[in-house]
Amino acid sequence: MRQHxxxxxxxxxxxxxxxxxxxxxxxxxxxxxxxxxxxxLQVGGGVVLGLWSASAMVAExxxxxxxxxxxxxxxxxxxxxxxxxxxxxxxLAAAAQAGGSVLVPGARRDxxxxxxxxxxxxxxxxxxxxxxxxxxxPDGRVTIGAVGxxxxxx
Amino acid sequence: MRQHxxxxxxxxxxxxxxxxxxxxxxxxxxxxxxxxxxxxLQVGGGVVLGLWSASAMVAExxxxxxxxxxxxxxxxxxxxxxxxxxxxxxxLAAAAQAGGSVLVPGARRDxxxxxxxxxxxxxxxxxxxxxxxxxxxPDGRVTIGAVGxxxxxx
Numbered sequence: 606m607r608q609h610x611x612x613x614x615x616x617x618x619x620x621x622x623x624x625x626x627x628x629x630x631x632x633x634x635x636x637x638x639x640x641x642x643x644x645x646l647q648v649g650g651g652v653v654l655g656l657w658s659a660s661a662m663v664a665e666x667x668x669x670x671x672x673x674x675x676x677x678x679x680x681x682x683x684x685x686x687x688x689x690x691x692x693x694x695x696x697l698a699a700a701a702q703a704g705g706s707v708l709v710p711g712a713r714r715d716x717x718x719x720x721x722x723x724x725x726x727x728x729x730x731x732x733x734x735x736x737x738x739x740x741x742x743p744d745g746r747v748t749i750g751a752v753g754x755x756x757x758x759x
Numbered sequence: 760m761r762q763h764x765x766x767x768x769x770x771x772x773x774x775x776x777x778x779x780x781x782x783x784x785x786x787x788x789x790x791x792x793x794x795x796x797x798x799x800l801q802v803g804g805g806v807v808l809g810l811w812s813a814s815a816m817v818a819e820x821x822x823x824x825x826x827x828x829x830x831x832x833x834x835x836x837x838x839x840x841x842x843x844x845x846x847x848x849x850x851l852a853a854a855a856q857a858g859g860s861v862l863v864p865g866a867r868r869d870x871x872x873x874x875x876x877x878x879x880x881x882x883x884x885x886x887x888x889x890x891x892x893x894x895x896x897p898d899g900r901v902t903i904g905a906v907g908x909x910x911x912x913x
Contacts, residue, residue, distance in 0.1 A: 612838030650804015650899030668831030677822030684766030745804030
């Protein structure tokens with residue numbers, strides 16, 4: 606199995622609500638949008654985020670927990686890296702303005718950087734991070750140096 | 760906020776069990792491995808998968824549901840596209856050999872392709888798909904044509 610993810614699919618309660626947040630709110634450009642069914646957004650080289658009707662996900666893939674429920678949020682974080690600490694705070698504010706909810710404000714982290722979290726309208730977590738140890742090279746290769754301790758966030 | 764995911768972080772019960780599956784079993788190459796804490800694996804242009812100790816995720820990001828529990832599996836699928844139907848079946852078999860569990864065997868789908876699902880040792884779902892409508896271009900751009908109906912899987 607090649608070491609590649611083509612699609613990160615998240616089950617969403619309402620595809621049009623997700624469209625309002627990601628496309629209208631954040632200004633992202635869809636790869637494909639089938640109203641009420643699915644919204645695909647390119648998020649990396651060879652990689653798209655798929656926001657798919659949760660009921661359709663259950664029908665094809667089997668029983669599926671909610672994005673946010675009594676036990677907490679889904680055990681996933683989508684990490685987005687920015688150039689400096691001020692940009693972390695600016696992106697969190699922009700996400701809140703677009704309809705997201707700030708969960709954890711920007712703060713210095715043990716792993717050597719600065720980050721904060723917001724939730725999208727379904728409750729999926731995004732971490733906005735300034736991590737001087739994570740470098741995306743021009744060819745798309747990522748290197749992560751241990752700056753102090755390291756966590757799972759980049 | 761730029762349209763990019765740098766890190767797909769999943770909370771895992773045991774980082775070394777994940778290492779055994781992805782590195783020893785599937786033969787993937789780590790970007791960074793801090794034993795017992797985190798394993799990063801490059802999975803796209805500018806994108807890494809981070810398998811992070813679930814307890815550390817909770818401590819930083821707040822209450823987090825399990826990857827697989829009474830309500831079902833986490834509402835995420837990682838999609839991996841291959842060239843033809845036979846390769847779908849071959850990858851599912853290889854994942855099972857490496858310690859994964861086949862959840863849904865390969866089958867023709869309403870959206871025009873062929874796919875099946877396996878779970879990694881934590882229970883996270885991967886879909887192995889042959890989707891003639893999803894094309895990764897040489898520059899990393901992804902296009903998705905509607906081949907019959909479309910779902911969230913690629």
